């Protein structure tokens with residue numbers, strides 16, 4: 303049976319943190335494939351995106367094009383309207399039968415799982431691979447991996463109280479502070495985003511969007 307992970311995100315824009323997470327999942331779980339799914343219209347983000355869907359998709363393509371085990375979901379396969387996880391999974395299941403499914407997610411997004419649309423179906427359908435994220439650990443001192451475990455256990459309890467069982471594990475990787483919001487902030491402040499995003503992403507943004515300075 304094939305082992306495939308879905309990596310959903312807004313990717314506004316894609317950054318090195320995303321690539322590190324996908325790479326860690328691929329090698330730690332010996333996955334066959336990571337399918338990147340940029341959300342056309344993220345269901346839970348109140349603010350509109352900085353970059354439009356076509357550009358966010360194109361930047362993920364630039365960041366992943368040289369990796370045969372990273373597959374970017376073609377634009378035309380992307381749902382029009384809200385990008386609910388269960389609908390993404392249902393579509394991919396029909397394309398990839400005989401597959402064991404994983405879902406890659408940061409620990410901040412994992413904390414929202416007890417509120418996801420049709421969670422009774424999406425949660426048990428995948429193994430959840432949680433990437434530790436410093437921004438949801440600000441209240442903790444000391445052992446950070448223990449803190450991520452603690453946060454995840456709280457999510458498990460909330461799900462269990464809704465009679466939902468979950469299979470999950472924390473990815474073994476250094477936690478990294480980089481985020482799309484930080485990239486957007488740096489761009490607004492005309493600060494360099496070199497080494498925060500792949501070079502091809504940086505140069506494309508600079509050329510297409512006139513984003514400066516990129517020293």
Ligand SMILES: Nc1ncnc2c1ncn2[C@@H]1O[C@H](COP(=O)(O)OP(=O)(O)OP(=O)(O)O)[C@@H](O)[C@H]1O
Nearest residue numbers: 311312313319407408411433435478480481482483
């Ligand atoms: N540095 C990171 N460490 C761990 N998980 C991350 C990191 N960056 C993104 N993720 C996870 O990757 C997935 C997609 O993230 P997304 O595209 O929303 O980027 P983001 O950096 O979280 O964006 P923003 O800063 O706008 O919220 C989410 O599950 C998110 O938690």
Ligand SMILES: O=C(O)c1ccc[n+]([C@@H]2O[C@H](COP(=O)([O-])O)[C@@H](O)[C@H]2O)c1
Nearest residue numbers: 310311312346385386387388411418419
């Ligand atoms: O299905 C849902 O209800 C749902 C609610 C919140 C987030 N998601 C998914 O979580 C993934 C990460 O979202 P984000 O905001 O961190 O980019 C993305 O694939 C979303 O479709 C899904």
